[in-house]
Amino acid sequence: DQQVKQNSPSLSVQEGRIxxxxxxxxxxxxxxxxxxxxxxxxxxxxxxxxxxxxxxNEDGRFTVFxxxxxxxxxxxxxxxxxxDSAVYxxxxxxxxxxxxxxxxxxxxxxxx
Amino acid sequence: DTGxxxxxxxxxxxxxxxxxxxxxxxxxxxxxxxxxxxxxxGPEFLTYFQNEAQLEKSRLLSDRFxxxxxxxxxxxxxIQRTEQGDSAMYLCASSKGGxxxxxxxxxxxTRLTVV
Numbered sequence: 001d002q003q004v005k006q007n008s009p010s011l012s013v014q015e016g017r018i019x020x021x022x023x024x025x026x027x028x029x030x031x032x033x034x035x036x037x038x039x040x041x042x043x044x045x046x047x048x049x050x051x052x053x054x055x056x057n058e059d060g061r062f063t064v065f066x067x068x069x070x071x072x073x074x075x076x077x078x079x080x081x082x083x084d085s086a087v088y089x090x091x092x093x094x095x096x097x098x099x100x101x102x103x104x105x106x107x108x109x110x111x112x
Numbered sequence: 113d114t115g116x117x118x119x120x121x122x123x124x125x126x127x128x129x130x131x132x133x134x135x136x137x138x139x140x141x142x143x144x145x146x147x148x149x150x151x152x153x154g155p156e157f158l159t160y161f162q163n164e165a166q167l168e169k170s171r172l173l174s175d176r177f178x179x180x181x182x183x184x185x186x187x188x189x190x191i192q193r194t195e196q197g198d199s200a201m202y203l204c205a206s207s208k209g210g211x212x213x214x215x216x217x218x219x220x221x222t223r224l225t226v227v
Contacts, residue, residue, distance in 0.1 A: 004154075032214045043116070043203050043218035044155065089154050093214050098143060098168065100205075100216060102154030 006103035019077040023090035032093040080110045116219035124225045132190045133222045137206030147203040194226045
């Protein structure tokens with residue numbers, strides 16, 4: 001069973017525009033939601049997280065939105081830059097468990 | 113460099129051979145995780161240590177896999193009698209645990225190719 005789903009395998013956005021990456025989850029008991037960015041041949045890099053008690057968290061160009069009723073998470077990148085081109089993974093963490101469960105990723109390409 | 117360090121970065125081995133990977137976590141982190149990532153998938157949890165204690169293992173971790181974290185510092189992941197299906201990126205991560213921020217920080221991974 002796939003607890004975290006990223007239904008868009010790829011996304012192409014023009015430089016300077018907004019990138020919106022989406023993630024759906026199945027378990028309402030998840031406590032934390034995180035986004036990681038991954039370049040080829042490197043490990044995932046932590047970007048931003050949000051607790052289940054919040055609905056928005058912002059860090060510079062990155063904003064994560066949480067819609068608990070829809071079990072939906074999104075990452076907004078504004079403005080998008082060519083260096084943002086990477087694979088983005090959403091991940092969930094429960095308070096009682098200690099592991100992250102990842103989605104399958106969305107490849108973002110920011111074009112000039 | 114105070115990040116998570118993994119060695120080697122790449123390993124090519126013949127089927128049936130044993131391999132061992134090493135992970136050095138961020139020094140003040142007491143939690144250490146091993147994940148495996150194959151093409152087109154997100155990282156999948158393998159096992160987790162709190163200090164030197166191995167507290168959880170995934171069903172993905174067959175009997176051929178063993179992990180240790182002596183003295184709660186670095187960790188090793190050994191795969192015995194490797195199979196072609198073991199080819200993957202093996203990722204190590206560490207986190208503070210407790211009431212601190214939940215995010216885990218990953219190393220650059222070890223790419224295993226079994227031929």
